[in-house]
Amino acid sequence: MPDQAPDPAARQVTRRDGDRLLVATTRGLWAPLTVTAAAVALSTAAILALPAALAGAVDGVVSGEGARAAGFLALVLAVATCADLIDTLAGAATTASATASLRLRFTAHLLRLDAAGARRFSTGELANRLVSNTASAGRVPLTLLYTVAEIVSAGGGIVLLLVTDWRSGIAFLIAVPLTLVIVRLSVGRLSGAYERYQGAHGRLAARLTDTLAGIRTVRASGTADREITRVLRPLTDLSNAGHSMWRAQAQGVWQISLLLPVIEVAVLVVAGFGVSDGRLQPGQLLAVAGYAAIGVGFIDQVDALLGIAEARAAARRIQEVLGLPPLVPGTRPLPEGPGALSFRGVTVTRKGSRLLDAIDLDIAPGTLTALVGPSGAGKTTLAMLAGRLLDPERGRVLLDGHDLAGVAPESLSGAVAYAFERPVLLGGDLASAIAYGRPALDRDSVREAARAAHVDDVVRRLPDGYDTPAADAPLSGGEFQRLGLARAMVRRARLTVLDDATSSLDTATEAQVTRTLVEGMRGTTRLVIAHRAATAARADHVVWLDGGRIRGRGTHRALWRDPAYRALFAAGPDHGGEADDDSSWSEEPCPARL
Incomplete structure (x- = not known):
C-alpha cells in the first residue's frame, strides 16, 4: 500500500497563500466578530478602569468617604462580568462559523475536482486537513481579536502606569525591549517546528487510513508487523518536530517566567519608595501594581502567537487542496441524441x-x-x-x-x-442508494432496475427489504456490485x-x-x-x-x-x-x- 504523495504542483503553495485564506475567512465573519469585538472592547475598558476604581475605593475607605468609590468599583466589576459573558457566547459562534466556513469551502472544492485532483492526496491526508487543520485555522479570527485587545489593553495599562507614577512607568519600560526580543525568537523557532509537526502528523494519518482500508488483506497476508512498521515510519519525524516545539516553548517559558517577576518587583520597589516618601497614596500603590500586571499582559500572548503560527501552517495545508484547479462546469444543455x-x-x-x-x-x-x-x-x-x-x-x-x-x-x-x-452506496437505505441522484424516482422503478441487475430477490430477503440501511446491509461483494449496476440502470442514460x-x-x-x-x-x-x-x-x-x-x-x-x-x-x-x-x-x- 504505497503512500499517495501530493502532486509536485500542490507544494508550490506559500505561507502568504495561507495568510490570504485566513484573511478571507475573517472577512466572512463580520456579524459574530463585530459582537465579539464590542464585548472585548467593553471588557478591555473595564479592565483598564479596574485599578483606578480599586485605588479610589481603598483611598475612600482610608478617608472615610468610600461609598461612592465602592459603587463605582461594583459597576466596573458588573460591566466586566457581562462583557465576558457576551464575549464567551459570541466568541464560540465566531470560531464555529469560521471552522464551518473552511470545512464547507474545502469539501465543496474537493467535490469540484476531477478524479485525478481528488486523488492527489490520500484519504487520510484529506481527513486530517478537513478536521484538524480547519479547526486550527478557524480559531485565528478570534485569536487575532484577543491578541489585538490584549495589546491595546497592555498599551493602555502602560500609559496609565506612567500617568499614575512616571518613575514606576520608566522602570517598567526598561525591561520591555528585552521581553519583546525573547517573544520574537520563541515564535520564530516554533513556526518551522509546527509545519514539520503537521506534515508528519498528516503522513501518519494517511498511512493508518490506507492500512485500515485494507485490513483484511493485511491479516490474510500475515503482514501486520510490516504494516505497523510502515505506518509508524513518520513517527520519528513527528517526535523530532514535537521535541523541537517543546524545547522552543520551554526555552521561551523559563526566560519569560524569570523576567516577569523581575519587572513587577522593580515597579513595586519604585512605587513603594513613592509611598514612603509621601509621593503616592496607598491606593495609588494598588493602582501601580494593577497597571503593571495589565502592562505585562502582552507577554501572555506568546501562546496566542504560537497558535497563530500553527494556524498559518494549517492554512497553507488547506490552501494546497484549495489551490488545485477544479473542473470548470459547462453551461450548455445536452440535446437529445443516440449516445455516440x-x-x-x-x-x-x-x-x-x-x-x-x-x-x-x-x-x-x-x-x-x-x-x-x-x-x-x-x-x-x-x-x-x-x-x-x-x-x-x-x-x-x-x-x-x-x-x-x-x-x-x-x-x-x-x-x-x-x-x-x-x-x-450513498443515500441512506438501499432504495435511496439505487435511486441516488434521482430522488423523484418511485419504488417501482427502483425495483425494476434491481430485477434487471438480478439483485431484487436478494434485497427482498432482507428483514427490512429496500428500507435496509446501505451501511448495515449484510451483502457480499458481488451483491453490492449488482446494486451498483441497478443504480446505473435506473438512470436509463444514453451512455x-x-x-x-x-x-x-x-x-x-x-x-x-x-x-x-x-x-x-x-x-x-x-x-x-x-x-x-x-x-x-x-x-x-x-x-x-x-x-x-x-x-x-x-x-x-x-x-x-x-x-x-x-x-x-x-x-x-x-x-x-x-x-x-x-x-x-x-x-x-x-x-x-x-
Whole structure:
C-alpha cells in the first residue's frame, strides 16, 4: 500500500497563500466578530478602569468617604462580568462559523475536482486537513481579536502606569525591549517546528487510513508487523518536530517566567519608595501594581502567537487542496441524441506518466464496446473521460457531437451513468442508494432496475427489504456490485460506463447480468472495462489498449487470432489486476457528482 504523495504542483503553495485564506475567512465573519469585538472592547475598558476604581475605593475607605468609590468599583466589576459573558457566547459562534466556513469551502472544492485532483492526496491526508487543520485555522479570527485587545489593553495599562507614577512607568519600560526580543525568537523557532509537526502528523494519518482500508488483506497476508512498521515510519519525524516545539516553548517559558517577576518587583520597589516618601497614596500603590500586571499582559500572548503560527501552517495545508484547479462546469444543455461517443486526440498524463497518448476513437451509438488491456493500459482513464470525471490535458471528448467540457453538469449526469467495480452506496437505505441522484424516482422503478441487475430477490430477503440501511446491509461483494449496476440502470442514460462492474459475480450471475447488458439495454451505448474473455466475446466491438495507445480494435473473434490478445485472458478473469492506471482509480471517484 504505497503512500499517495501530493502532486509536485500542490507544494508550490506559500505561507502568504495561507495568510490570504485566513484573511478571507475573517472577512466572512463580520456579524459574530463585530459582537465579539464590542464585548472585548467593553471588557478591555473595564479592565483598564479596574485599578483606578480599586485605588479610589481603598483611598475612600482610608478617608472615610468610600461609598461612592465602592459603587463605582461594583459597576466596573458588573460591566466586566457581562462583557465576558457576551464575549464567551459570541466568541464560540465566531470560531464555529469560521471552522464551518473552511470545512464547507474545502469539501465543496474537493467535490469540484476531477478524479485525478481528488486523488492527489490520500484519504487520510484529506481527513486530517478537513478536521484538524480547519479547526486550527478557524480559531485565528478570534485569536487575532484577543491578541489585538490584549495589546491595546497592555498599551493602555502602560500609559496609565506612567500617568499614575512616571518613575514606576520608566522602570517598567526598561525591561520591555528585552521581553519583546525573547517573544520574537520563541515564535520564530516554533513556526518551522509546527509545519514539520503537521506534515508528519498528516503522513501518519494517511498511512493508518490506507492500512485500515485494507485490513483484511493485511491479516490474510500475515503482514501486520510490516504494516505497523510502515505506518509508524513518520513517527520519528513527528517526535523530532514535537521535541523541537517543546524545547522552543520551554526555552521561551523559563526566560519569560524569570523576567516577569523581575519587572513587577522593580515597579513595586519604585512605587513603594513613592509611598514612603509621601509621593503616592496607598491606593495609588494598588493602582501601580494593577497597571503593571495589565502592562505585562502582552507577554501572555506568546501562546496566542504560537497558535497563530500553527494556524498559518494549517492554512497553507488547506490552501494546497484549495489551490488545485477544479473542473470548470459547462453551461450548455445536452440535446437529445443516440449516445455516440468520440475521443479526438485525447492525452492524459499523471505524475509524469502518460496514461493516454493522442487517442482517436469513435464508439457507435447503441453498441456494447469492451475496453481490454493489461494493467496500466489506460482503460479506466478512458472510461472516466467518457462522463467527464476527468479532463484530458489535450484533445476533446464528444457525446453526440458535443464537447463534454461545455455541457452543464446536471445535463451530463442525466446522459451518462456509471457502475464501478467497488461501488460506494450513498443515500441512506438501499432504495435511496439505487435511486441516488434521482430522488423523484418511485419504488417501482427502483425495483425494476434491481430485477434487471438480478439483485431484487436478494434485497427482498432482507428483514427490512429496500428500507435496509446501505451501511448495515449484510451483502457480499458481488451483491453490492449488482446494486451498483441497478443504480446505473435506473438512470436509463444514453451512455452507460461499467468499470469492471461484474468482476465479483459468480459465473451464473455474471451470465444473467451480461445478458441484461446485451439484450435488456439494447439501443443504449455501453462502454465496459472487461477483464474476462466472456465479457469481451459478447461485445459488439472491442478496443485493445496497451501503454496508453490503441493496439487493436474489432470484434473479439477477430482479435483472438493475435497471441498477445489471447495472453490478456490467459491468466484467468483477474488477469491484469484489479487496478488499471493507478490503485486509486479502482475506487469510485467523486460519487457526489454521479
